[in-house]
Amino acid sequence: MSATFLGMPGNFPENASEAVQNSQLRYNLRKATSTIRGKRAGVVAELPDWQDLRAAGKAIKDHTLRNLDRYLVMMEEAVTRAGGTVHWARDAAEANRIVTGLVQATGEREVVKVKSMATQEIGLNEALAEHGIEAYETDLAELIVQLGDDFPSHILVPAIHRNRSEIREIFLDKMPKVPENLTDDPSALAEAARLHLRERFLRSKVAISGANFMVAETGTLVVLESEGNGRMCLTLPETLISVVGIEKLLPAWRDLEVFLQLLPRSSTGERMNPYTSMWTGAVEGQAFHLVLLDNGRTDVLADEVGRQALRCIRCSACLNVCPVYERAGGHAYGSVYPGPIGAILTPQLRGMSSELDASLPFASSLCGACYDVCPVAIDIPEVLVDLRSKAPHPAAERAGMKVAGWILNDHVRLAQAQRLAGRLRGLVPKRLPGPASAWTDTRDLPEIPAESFRDWWERGGRDDRA
Amino acid sequence: MTARDEILARIGRAVAGAPDVEIPRGYRTTQQAGDLVELFAERVGDYRAIVHVIPEADVPGRIDELAGSRRMIVPDGFDRAGGWADLGTADGVITGCAVAIAETGTIVLDHGPGQGTRAQTLVPDRHLCVVRAGQIVAGVPEAVARLDPSRPLTWISGPSATSDIELNRVEGVHGPRTLEVIIST
Amino acid sequence: MRVALFITCVNDTLFPGTGKAVVSLLRRLGCDVDFPAAQTCCGQMHVNTGYRQEGVRLARHFTEVFAGYDAVVSPSGSCAAMVREQYPKLAGPGSRGAAAIAAVAPKVYELSEFLVDVLKTDDVGAYFPHRVTYHPTCHSLRGLRLGDRPARLLRNVRGLELVPLSGEEECCGFGGTFAVKNPAVSAAMGADKTRNILDTGAEVICAADNSCLMHIGGTLSRQRTGVRTMHLAEILASTEEAQ
Numbered sequence: 001m002s003a004t005f006l007g008m009p010g011n012f013p014e015n016a017s018e019a020v021q022n023s024q025l026r027y028n029l030r031k032a033t034s035t036i037r038g039k040r041a042g043v044v045a046e047l048p049d050w051q052d053l054r055a056a057g058k059a060i061k062d063h064t065l066r067n068l069d070r071y072l073v074m075m076e077e078a079v080t081r082a083g084g085t086v087h088w089a090r091d092a093a094e095a096n097r098i099v100t101g102l103v104q105a106t107g108e109r110e111v112v113k114v115k116s117m118a119t120q121e122i123g124l125n126e127a128l129a130e131h132g133i134e135a136y137e138t139d140l141a142e143l144i145v146q147l148g149d150d151f152p153s154h155i156l157v158p159a160i161h162r163n164r165s166e167i168r169e170i171f172l173d174k175m176p177k178v179p180e181n182l183t184d185d186p187s188a189l190a191e192a193a194r195l196h197l198r199e200r201f202l203r204s205k206v207a208i209s210g211a212n213f214m215v216a217e218t219g220t221l222v223v224l225e226s227e228g229n230g231r232m233c234l235t236l237p238e239t240l241i242s243v244v245g246i247e248k249l250l251p252a253w254r255d256l257e258v259f260l261q262l263l264p265r266s267s268t269g270e271r272m273n274p275y276t277s278m279w280t281g282a283v284e285g286q287a288f289h290l291v292l293l294d295n296g297r298t299d300v301l302a303d304e305v306g307r308q309a310l311r312c313i314r315c316s317a318c319l320n321v322c323p324v325y326e327r328a329g330g331h332a333y334g335s336v337y338p339g340p341i342g343a344i345l346t347p348q349l350r351g352m353s354s355e356l357d358a359s360l361p362f363a364s365s366l367c368g369a370c371y372d373v374c375p376v377a378i379d380i381p382e383v384l385v386d387l388r389s390k391a392p393h394p395a396a397e398r399a400g401m402k403v404a405g406w407i408l409n410d411h412v413r414l415a416q417a418q419r420l421a422g423r424l425r426g427l428v429p430k431r432l433p434g435p436a437s438a439w440t441d442t443r444d445l446p447e448i449p450a451e452s453f454r455d456w457w458e459r460g461g462r463d464d465r466a
Numbered sequence: 467m468t469a470r471d472e473i474l475a476r477i478g479r480a481v482a483g484a485p486d487v488e489i490p491r492g493y494r495t496t497q498q499a500g501d502l503v504e505l506f507a508e509r510v511g512d513y514r515a516i517v518h519v520i521p522e523a524d525v526p527g528r529i530d531e532l533a534g535s536r537r538m539i540v541p542d543g544f545d546r547a548g549g550w551a552d553l554g555t556a557d558g559v560i561t562g563c564a565v566a567i568a569e570t571g572t573i574v575l576d577h578g579p580g581q582g583t584r585a586q587t588l589v590p591d592r593h594l595c596v597v598r599a600g601q602i603v604a605g606v607p608e609a610v611a612r613l614d615p616s617r618p619l620t621w622i623s624g625p626s627a628t629s630d631i632e633l634n635r636v637e638g639v640h641g642p643r644t645l646e647v648i649i650s651t
Numbered sequence: 652m653r654v655a656l657f658i659t660c661v662n663d664t665l666f667p668g669t670g671k672a673v674v675s676l677l678r679r680l681g682c683d684v685d686f687p688a689a690q691t692c693c694g695q696m697h698v699n700t701g702y703r704q705e706g707v708r709l710a711r712h713f714t715e716v717f718a719g720y721d722a723v724v725s726p727s728g729s730c731a732a733m734v735r736e737q738y739p740k741l742a743g744p745g746s747r748g749a750a751a752i753a754a755v756a757p758k759v760y761e762l763s764e765f766l767v768d769v770l771k772t773d774d775v776g777a778y779f780p781h782r783v784t785y786h787p788t789c790h791s792l793r794g795l796r797l798g799d800r801p802a803r804l805l806r807n808v809r810g811l812e813l814v815p816l817s818g819e820e821e822c823c824g825f826g827g828t829f830a831v832k833n834p835a836v837s838a839a840m841g842a843d844k845t846r847n848i849l850d851t852g853a854e855v856i857c858a859a860d861n862s863c864l865m866h867i868g869g870t871l872s873r874q875r876t877g878v879r880t881m882h883l884a885e886i887l888a889s890t891e892e893a894q
Contacts, residue, residue, distance in 0.1 A: 017835035026839075032633040052493035059489040066486050069477040076470075082616070088469040140639065141630035157630050164631050186631040190639045197640065202554075202589075218615035228588065228626040228641025235584040246473065253615045257607035258493065260621075264570075268629050271509065272570035275641060276621035277584075283618045284583060294469075298476035304484075323822045327839040363833060365826025365840070366699060368793035382740065388701030401697060405705035408660060408692040409712060418664050438834035442841070443869030446665050453658050453667035457686050461674060 005151060008334040011359035015332035022329075028163045029326050036320045039269025040373070046271070047261065056258045058377040061311035064216075064249050065301060071216040071249050072292065078219025082281020084288040089243075091295050096127035098291050099208065099241055103133050106239050108206045114223060114230045115139035116210025117155060117314055118243045118293055120336040121349075124208070135208065136200060138229035140193050147174040153330025153338060156267055156316040161329055164189065190227075197229065207233035211244045212313065213259060214290075217252045220280045221290070224263060224273045234277050235284075243291045246298075247310040259313065262375035266315035296349035305386040309344050311376040316341075318370035318380060324363055333360060340370035344383040352391050361387035396435070411454070418452035425450065497604035502568040503649055506602045509571025513624020514637050515645040522650045525596060529560060532594055532646060539586050543579025553585060558592030558642075564619075566602045567609045571624065573597060573647065574609060576617040584618055593622075593642040599651045652770075653683045655717055657725040657759065660692035666861045672888035673726050673762060679890075680770055690716045695733040698741070700828045707741050707748075714738075714751040722769060723759045726884045728791030728859045731761040736794050761791060762884055763800040763859060773803040778891040780810030783881075784853035786844070786867065788860045789822050801859055801883055808886060814851045818843070825866035841870040849876060859883045 019025055044050050064071055076086045089095035103111055111128065113119065113135050125135040137146045144159035145152050148170040152158030159167065168184040175196050182192055209230070213222040221242055223230050234240060250259065264273045282288040301307050319325045319339030330338035334356045335346040343360045352358040361384050370380040393401075407413045425448035432440045439445070451459070467475075507517045520528055529546060536557040540549025550556045564576040573595055575581045587593055603609050613619060626641030637643065654677060658670045677684050694709030713734065717723050725731045735756050742748035760769060767773050785805060791797045805813050824830065824840025831837075844867060848856050856871070858864050861882055868880035 013833045013835065016833060020835045020839040028632070036629075036633045049493040052490070055490050056493055059487050062487045063489055066481055066484055068481065069474045072474065072477075088473055090469045090472055094469060138640075139630070140628050144630070157633060159630060160633065167631060186628075186634060186636040187638060189631060190628055190636055194639055201640070215615065220615050226626070227628045227630075227639035229639070231584065231588050231620065232640055235588060246477075254610060257495070257610040260610070261493075261606050268635075270623070270635075271512075272567075272572045272621070272623035274513070274622065274624050274627045276619075278615070278619040278621075280616055280618075292473070294473045294476070298473060298480050301477060302480035307480075323824070323840050324833070324836050327836050327843075361701075362829065363836075365789070365822045365824060365829045365833075365837070367789035367822035367826065369789075369820070369822070372793055385699055385701075385737075388699070389703040391701055393701060397700075401700065401702045401705060405697060405702065405708065408694075409705075409708055411689050411691050414660070414663075414691050421664065435831065438831040439869070441834060442838035442873060443866060444872040445869065446865050448665065449667050451667060453663045453670035454686070454688065456667055456671065458688075461671065462686065464678070 005334050005336060008356060010334070011355045012328070012332055012363040013359060015334065016328035016363070019329045019332050020327050024163070025161055025329050026327065028161055029329055032157070032160050033320045033326050036269050040266060040317060040320065043265045043269055043271055047265070053258055053261055054375055054377055057262050057375055058311060060250060060255050060258060061376050064251055065247065065307060065310055068246060068249065068301070071251055072246060074216040075214055075219060075249060078216065079281055079290050082219050084219070084281040084290055087289060087291045089291055089293050089295070092122035095122050095243060095291055095293050095295065096124055099124060099243060100128060100131050100133065102239070102241050102289055103128065103206055104131065106206050110134050110136065110204060111206045111208050112136050112138050112200060112204040112233050112237065114207065114209035114225070114233045115142050116208070116243065117336060118210045118245050119208060120152065122243070122293065122295060124243065138197055138201070138233060140190065140227060143193055144170055147171070151331050152336060154316060154319060155314050155337065155339070161331070201232040201236055204237050206239045206241070207237040209233060209240065209242045211242050211248055212263065213256065214244055214249050215253050215256065216249055218280055220253070220278050222256065222276065222278050224276045226268065226274045228275060231275055231277055234279065237286070239287045239289070241289045241291065243293055245293050245295070263313055263315055266317040266373065266375040300348045303348065306344065306348050306383050308378050309341065309348060309383060311378055312341050312345065313376060315375055317373040317375065321369045321373050323367060323369070324365060328363070333363065340364060340380045341378070344380055344387060347387055347391070358391050361391050415452065415454055419455070421448050422450050422452065494605060495607040499604055502602045502604060503599050503651060506566055506568040506571060506597070507649055509568065510624065510647050513571055515624050515647055517647050517649065519649045519651060525648060525650045528648060529594065529596070533558070533560065536592070538594070539582065539590060541580060541582035541586055545580070553589050556590040558594060559586050559590045560594045560596070561587055562596050563601060565609050565612045566597045567606060568602050569605045572609070573622045574613060575620045575622065576614060577620070578617065584620060587620065588641055591642055592644045592646070594646045594648070596648045596650060599649060652681070652722070653685060654722045654724050654765070655720040656684055656686050657690060657717065657723050657730070658686065659725060659727045659730045661862050662726060665865070666882065669726050669861055669882040669884050672882065672884040673724065676775060676884060676888040677724065680772070680775060687716050693730045693733045695730060695737070696827055698737060710738055710741055710752070711748065714748070714755045717755050717759070718751065720758060722765065723755070724762055724765045725759065726762045726859070726882060727861065728761045728788050728795055728797065729862060731759050732790040732794030734759045761795055761797060761859060763797055763804055764795065766804060767800045773800070774807035775804065775887050777808040777887045777889050778810055779808050779886050779889045781855050782812045782814060782853045783855045783857050783886065784814045784816045784848060784851040785819070786816060786823060786856060786858045786863065787819055788858050788863045791859050792820060797859070804883070804887060805857065809891070811886070814853050816847055816851055818847050823863050823867050825863045827862070830866055837866070838870070841866055845870050845874065845876065848878060853878065855879055855881050857881050857883055857886055
């Protein structure tokens with residue numbers, strides 16, 4: 001059973017300060033993210049119309065969100081027409097209740113799962129466990145996290161913080177019937193996972209998935225994956241339950257032509273992922289249930305600046321390019337959504353009442369690399385800055401900012417402050433006390449000049465006499 | 467109030483007054499058709515699938531050769547006699563496809579005649595797929611336009627693979643570990 | 652040509668040498684430089700730390716001070732980006748503030764933009780016989796999209812050897828108050844940036860933003876690396892006579 005993030009204590013800076021000192025983590029993340037950054041850049045550069053696709057992707061999502069109520073009803077009708085059953089869940093508890101009830105109705109005590117952010121977000125595995133139902137993750141990285149009783153740290157590759165030798169250790173320790181001579185060769189590890197799960201795929205009667213896209217016009221669900229575990233889960237069991245966030249909708253079948261280009265290239269850095277499954281309603285005799293999940297999404301939708309986060313297609317390109325994520329790792333964000341997108345999504349979905357969630361909008365240097373790579377052009381820095389203005393601020397910082405604002409709002413006051421600083425410049429210690437030590441712990445201070453620029457200008461710089 | 471009504475009402479309130487947007491579709495929807503067979507073969511090959519480009523007349527012989535003594539499932543509607551039936555013990559499956567995409571090296575099955583069920587193309591460890599040159603389109607938009615959304619669709623780009631270990635792609639996890647593509651010209 | 656210098660509060664207070672270099676460079680190129688004395692700060696620190704109200708006040712002050720100039724030149728990519736990219740988001744659409752911003756913002760140029768796009772020169776006749784590497788800084792690179800303008804200017808400096816910086820596009824870890832709110836990650840990013848700088852064997856690390864250079868330089872200095880930081884303006888202002 002993998003651990004859950006809900007109610008995690010601490011804050012981002014503290015979590016990150018531990019992570020940056022973890023040499024193994026730093027090495028693993030640097031290696032993995034630099035690999036994927038290179039691959040993404042290569043396949044994106046191949047398409048001459050990438051920016052056109054990006055503009056279309058952004059607009060399709062915005063249009064969908066603007067008309068979400070209409071398209072959800074259309075989706076419901078199409079799925080129902082095709083023999084599926086649609087359920088609506090206001091929040092995590094309601095979604096978990098619905099899914100638990102559906103599994104219980106089959107009489108099964110085990111389910112297989114396709115990697116799904118939505119079900120992680122609502123803590124579905126834990127909710128099922130409370131009712132004696134065991135959920136088996138089948139995606140390799142999810143399996144690594146689940147076997148290792150660990151937290152996911154990346155949207156696409158939840159076990160990105162683990163390297164091959166750590167994965168081998170987890171398999172040897174926790175995987176029944178694993179070959180004793182298992183090496184840390186990735187293909188050997190993949191083979192071990194194949195053998196471990198094959199039996200389970202063939203005998204499982206119930207599967208739970210999410211979806212990358214839902215098409216309102218046709219009622220089609222779309223799942224992109226690599227390993228084939230998704231196809232196994234979506235195809236073989238008698239009952240399929242898909243839990244999907246309401247923002248995953250696309251209006252028309254045709255819109256897939258945009259997103260099936262944007263997502264794989266942004267995500268795994270491939271021209272196309274190995275497998276994509278599309279199905280409409282109940283297929284080949286299978287029972288199909290779709291659970292439409294709100295869980296805070298409509299609150300995000302109500303925020304004019306923040307609602308663009310709902311365009312997200314969970315590709316994780318922003319994580320892979322983020323210098324903060326690369327050094328802090330995913331766990332520091334205390335959420336199933338780490339990295340830049342997590343820093344804007346989590347505080348909007350969960351609010352900022354906990355110390356951790358309130359610290360997330362500040363977990364960025366606003367370098368803008370995330371916005372550049374985002375396939376649906378979410379202006380993450382813009383949303384971060386907006387959330388910062390809504391976040392609670394420490395009292396001392398508030399006071400300091402007020403004073404700074406007062407000084408900076410008038411050039412006479414500013415000049416006086418500069419002169420004071422110039423006079424006291426000999427007295428500034430190499431290591432500052434209190435919160436300012438955060439600067440001088442690792443950096444020297446610049447030397448304070450005797451004369452500010454404006455005083456030099458007044459003294460004669462204006463006429464080239466100084 | 468039902469969850470459905472409440473969610474729909476929340477959405478209505480959330481987007482009230484928000485402007486709608488036009489969707490700019492300046493991206494390529496049809497492409498200059500270069501040599502699609504060559505591009506498709508190259509791109510499928512990039513995924514470490516095995517590719518054969520042969521004249522149509524040689525296809526049956528090549529299938530026999532490649533199948534050899536393996537227990538291959540031959541789905542209904544595929545033009546070949548005989549074939550193994552049992553999913554659990556089959557070594558492989560032979561299918562056609564609905565459409566193929568050159569730019570991405572993708573095969574799409576709609577599981578119609580000759581393409582087998584979803585399980586038949588998934589459980590066996592080897593997938594031998596015959597693509598007719600005329601089925602190859604240039605890019606993703608052309609493929610989406612050709613497909614029927616009411617059918618179950620499986621898009622296949624190379625053999626089963628994972629990037630979950632250090633974000634490096636390795637082939638062969640749960641789906642067929644060998645993908646062999648015959649392009650019939 | 653009459654141009655207003657927007658010095659920025661950081662340069663005014665801590666790096667007056669950069670301002671002097673801009674003045675001397677622009678005068679050498681025939682510009683008449685004015686320094687509107689009422690100028691203070693663009694408000695970026697306040698806005699980006701979540702103090703929008705104070706930031707808006709400073710933005711209003713900025714638009715008043717610099718209204719009416721043909722060109723406003725700033726030796727800071729970050730502050731120029733603040734005015735051009737972020738100001739328009741601060742005022743309500745159709746408001747008076749929005750009109751004032753729309754009038755001023757397009758006339759604000761980062762130094763290298765002004766030289767290359769307005770003065771149409773990428774050779775300012777400078778002389779600087781040193782091995783230099785250049786860090787593009789995030790807001791210059793991804794905000795203003797300065798592209799190769801700074802590099803073109805540097806390549807035309809006599810005697811200067813420009814060496815490529817690996818990972819140049821990655822943030823140095825400054826990020827304004829990020830540097831003190833997330834000191835561990837900021838320092839880790841700074842450490843990686845300085846390692847890349849040291850790998851170049853350069854004597855000087857140059858950038859178009861002294862705030863980033865303050866962080867990079869503070870780290871280089873703490874590590875006693877003997878590599879110094881220099882603002883782009885200071886290199887471009889150097890001439891043979893001055894050496």
